[in-house]
Amino acid sequence: MADTAASTAASTVNRSVADPANSAVQRHVASLAPEELPAYVYDLVALREHATAVRAALPERVELYYAAKANPEVPLLTALRDAVDGYEVSSGGELAHVRAAVPDAPLAFGGPGKTPAEIVAAVDAGVHRWHVESEQELHRLVAVLAERPGTVVDVLLRVNLPVVTDALDAVPLAMGGRPTPFGLDPDRAEECARLLTDGGPLGRQLRLRGVHAHLASGLAAPEQLSVAEQIVTWSAELAERHGFPLTEVNVGGGMAVDYDDPAQRFDWTAFGEGLTKLLDARPGLTLRIEPGRALTAYCGWYATEVLDVKRSHGEDFAVVRGGTHHLRTPAARGHSQPFAVLPVDAWPHPWPRPAVDTDRATLAGQLCTPKDVLARSTGGAAGLRSADRVLFAMAGAYAWNISHHEFLMHPRPRFHYLGD
Numbered sequence: 369m370a371d372t373a374a375s376t377a378a379s380t381v382n383r384s385v386a387d388p389a390n391s392a393v394q395r396h397v398a399s400l401a402p403e404e405l406p407a408y409v410y411d412l413v414a415l416r417e418h419a420t421a422v423r424a425a426l427p428e429r430v431e432l433y434y435a436a437k438a439n440p441e442v443p444l445l446t447a448l449r450d451a452v453d454g455y456e457v458s459s460g461g462e463l464a465h466v467r468a469a470v471p472d473a474p475l476a477f478g479g480p481g482k483t484p485a486e487i488v489a490a491v492d493a494g495v496h497r498w499h500v501e502s503e504q505e506l507h508r509l510v511a512v513l514a515e516r517p518g519t520v521v522d523v524l525l526r527v528n529l530p531v532v533t534d535a536l537d538a539v540p541l542a543m544g545g546r547p548t549p550f551g552l553d554p555d556r557a558e559e560c561a562r563l564l565t566d567g568g569p570l571g572r573q574l575r576l577r578g579v580h581a582h583l584a585s586g587l588a589a590p591e592q593l594s595v596a597e598q599i600v601t602w603s604a605e606l607a608e609r610h611g612f613p614l615t616e617v618n619v620g621g622g623m624a625v626d627y628d629d630p631a632q633r634f635d636w637t638a639f640g641e642g643l644t645k646l647l648d649a650r651p652g653l654t655l656r657i658e659p660g661r662a663l664t665a666y667c668g669w670y671a672t673e674v675l676d677v678k679r680s681h682g683e684d685f686a687v688v689r690g691g692t693h694h695l696r697t698p699a700a701r702g703h704s705q706p707f708a709v710l711p712v713d714a715w716p717h718p719w720p721r722p723a724v725d726t727d728r729a730t731l732a733g734q735l736c737t738p739k740d741v742l743a744r745s746t747g748g749a750a751g752l753r754s755a756d757r758v759l760f761a762m763a764g765a766y767a768w769n770i771s772h773h774e775f776l777m778h779p780r781p782r783f784h785y786l787g788d
């Protein structure tokens with residue numbers, strides 16, 4: 369261990385970090401040399417435990433799929449394998465990648481703008497469920513199947529439904545039902561259902577199983593349940609009108625993750641109980657959910673060190689190795705990423721050690737843009753010194769894979785998977 373190694377014993381934790389900076393992750397980060405930072409550290413043990421608990425909270429007739437776009441790293445995909453029923457993929461790239469990582473896992477294939485080549489690849493890959501996003505996609509799919517007699521594809525119609533939810537302040541908040549490039553408007557879904565069930569050519573190689581809807585992001589359990597109920601009710605009426613058995617409804621992902629208060633977790637128990645009631649009233653129906661963020665956000669950390677501390681026009685800034693080109697989440701969402709500080713007491717240099725001497729500081733990265741801020745004006749940075757380490761929490765979803773890595777040509781972080 370280098371003499372600049374962080375001391376875990378003395379570590380302090382930003383008050384807002386719920387999971388007091390996971391000691392296995394802290395120990396690992398403390399063992400790294402400064403040149404080995406920044407690093408992404410994933411706790412696969414914690415991930416497996418979390419996903420297993422989520423699965424256990426859900427009734428049997430709810431299938432849990434993981435939305436790979438949240439984080440498609442292979443060790444995470446394989447760590448999730450025993451807890452999930454399948455994976456949702458939204459491109460030909462994700463399809464090939466997830467198939468290779470977890471070869472036997474069922475895949476649901478969605479996404480607007482599927483190219484002809486992706487459609488062929490997905491048909492040949494034998495995806496478990498196909499989420500149809502437009503009428504033209506239906507026709508393209510049928511044309512590909514026409515060259516493969518005997519092949520049947522199970523489809524769900526992705527619908528952009530107007531649903532309302534009573535948010536915290538009891539003001540109904542409209543979700544879905546707005547102009548977007550995603551899915552079918554209800555009247556177009558109606559037309560697709562007709563084409564698939566009227567005895568014509570489209571229904572021959574396509575089996576309409578039900579409906580898919582991913583309408584909102586960041587909803588707590590009560591709102592998610594209300595949205596799920598509305599989707600199921602609408603789907604049952606659609607099936608009734610067109611005389612097909614409704615066997616499946618996929619109510620999407622978007623379960624809330626609270627970056628301002630990491631202790632505030634999505635209530636999977638309440639959600640599972642609500643879904644149980646929903647299913648009790650509808651024998652023969654299987655529900656499916658496809659969360660991304662709420663499964664993997666908590667298992668990833670972006671670890672780095674403070675390179676410099678300075679005061680600028682009355683405010684303190686700590687500049688860390690790396691930045692939002694590695695962890696774009698706070699810039700993309702406009703929040704402060706929660707973090708813990710790992711103090712490094714050794715200071716081998718003859719010059720004074722720069723330190724935050726007020727009660728708050730902004731944690732910025734190395735990029736030459738004022739947008740490169742990981743946490744703004746935060747009290748958790750009080751006392752922070754050059755060479756101290758910082759562990760940004762909740763960096764397991766929409767973090768590295770949504771970041772603009774090439775900007776400014778800094779080195780890439782290293783990746784560590786604990787419990788692999």
Ligand SMILES: *Cc1c(COP(=O)(O)O)cnc(C)c1O
Pocket residue numbers: 435437438456458478582585586620621622623658659660661662
């Ligand atoms: C992104 C996405 C998800 C996952 O959303 P999270 O907010 O990460 O849970 C699920 N389904 C579809 C169709 C998506 O586009």
